[in-house]
Amino acid sequence: MTDIQQIACFVHFDKSLCNGHATCIRACPTKAIRMIDKRTVSVVGQCIGCGECIRVCGAGAVRATAAETGSVGRDHVAIALVSPVLYAQFPGVMPKDILMGLRQMGFRHTIDMSYFLEIFHYATEEFIDRNRESNKAPWPLISPVCPVVVRLIANQFPSLLPHVLPVLRPAALMAREVKRRIIPYYHDSGDAVALYYINPCPTKMNPNCRNSQKQPDIHEVALGINDIFPQLAGHIEQIKNSDAIPFDQTRYEYETCATGNASMWAMSGGEIAEMDFDRSLAVSGLEETITYLQKIEMGLFKDIEYIEFRTCREGCLGGVLTAVDKYLAKSAVQKMIKLFGLGRRLTRENILRMYEKGQFQTEKSPAKLIDLYGTKKAALSLESLQEIEETMELLRGTDCAACGAPDCRTFAEDIVRGTARLQDCLWISAHSTIKSKRNKREITMTVKDLVERLGLQVVAGDKGLDRRVEDGYCGDLLSEIMGNAPAGCVWLTIQGHQNIVAVAVLRDMAAIIVTGGHTPDEETLQKANQEGIPILRGSESAFQLAGRLFSMGVGKSLEE
């Protein structure tokens, strides 16, 4: 664990694998990640567990905080809470065989979600039905199923929290049921129990995380589907190949998967497809979700009653901790629906009775959600906002993320908040380095320096040896030189007649270098001595000398 930084509740970053591409920084929807000191990625903001950083990291340096699978059931009763996405990972395998594979892995109980999905369906339909008359909650109602969506709303769209359907999501219903009915049974007999959430995404918070305040009395562990996939696949292979499958005794009605509804749930649109109302939408993908939330916040979609959001494309099948590609998994789901058909096992009456008692109400109030996942940044003042705008004008606005912030605007905000410095911007710091180098050279680079560094022979004009060299120019056509040579330049030519001195004087040159070993005329040297223009002789060609001068920094145009 030495290289691994435990910095967030849902993900951790492996410094040794990080390639510094900053893809995670740019992908983070809450702009929570910063790169500090080249390859140390750090979560400075509010992580909502969407897993986008895991998805986009090409180096595999971001991982979900997950547990070891080897110890399942070793010294405790292991209970698996199975996401329906698991069934889609094994095309052609019956859910019951997959659940049995889990039991062979060491899980005493395998809890299927379909029972709780039905409860959720009934409760949601009931709530929407009643809301049509009471109008207590604003339209459109937003599905509470994807916890990332709810956290995203709390973090960036708090005004939409009243839109979130106040019904317990299926996973919460499932966990509650297990805690109420199965765990006490083992506690009575003194056995230790551990709950394993088998998930397609890192949304189940690491229980040891600093953010979860209460000390849990039950050991809860989050496992990614890809963590258990290899081992589970082995067991399933055995089960498939054995002729006599032992009759599998399950004790609770929710330990088996019966209908196609459950597997459909894993797809985008699976939540609303079977529900009893028409004006609903299913939106998947993080960008798409954000766009829709922005529009809802601007008063759109009021004619829609219910929107199912999933931040992963194609729904939970597209979760970052799945083992099989989302499109293959989708095809597996579609085949399963064909095989099982859709339908419900529970009756509406029973569920309604529980609904009346308020059994499905969420326990998390909007205030609590804002407290947990709301932005922790202090409010900016109008003045600092103006400062951000001014800082933005200094930056190039290309959102290159080389500074370690996801985009120029966030960087400017970091500067104003005091957590970043303007020099952290590569473009700005490169610019100022070149400028300062150039200033230095302007002071120090003289004709004498050139003589020493290039090994030139001074044949005339010693008086001018401390003239400053500011640029360079090559050419042998005098009228062209007269027209174009910059002031303060050193001029490379093979001409040796006395007119070159006049040109050098008129153009206010620093010196003349006669190249290729040519020797200037005697009159030229005399004139140069009179004018104090140094004439230097070099044996190399103009091309070679120009190259060496340029690499010394002479004549590099530094302005854009």
Add this chain to the structure above:
Amino acid sequence: MTTLKKSYHIKSRDFIRAGEASIQIQTLLKSLNFNPKLIRRVAICGYEGEMNVVMHGGDGSLSFAINADEMIMEISDDGPGIPDIEKAMQSGFSTASDEHREMGFGAGMGLPNMKKNADDIIVESEKGQGTRVRMVFFIDKGGGVR
């Protein structure tokens, strides 16, 4: 007193990018931790205004200024103008085309919605001279800023 100004160009018939300015203003106001309800009102007005320009108004602009007491949003365009402003302010009155209605717009709610959400609104228009809508939102110490 510090005043922050932003201005945005609105392109005629650009339904894809319509709403961008309002989203940016919304983000700006969120970083000031303004009351979500106030932000929402500003965003709704901006969006409706942008939509009006995109649908009816030819090219236009949205300018936004904010100081400690109030926000002023001004949306103007060089479109055909509104012949009867009083009528346009009535809920349900619409001159939208079938194409607009197919996209879910044109319910005749635009200007009335802006009037409802802004603390003050002035609509100036003349036939053939374009339209200018100026809205004011007060930032009161109690409810405006958290």
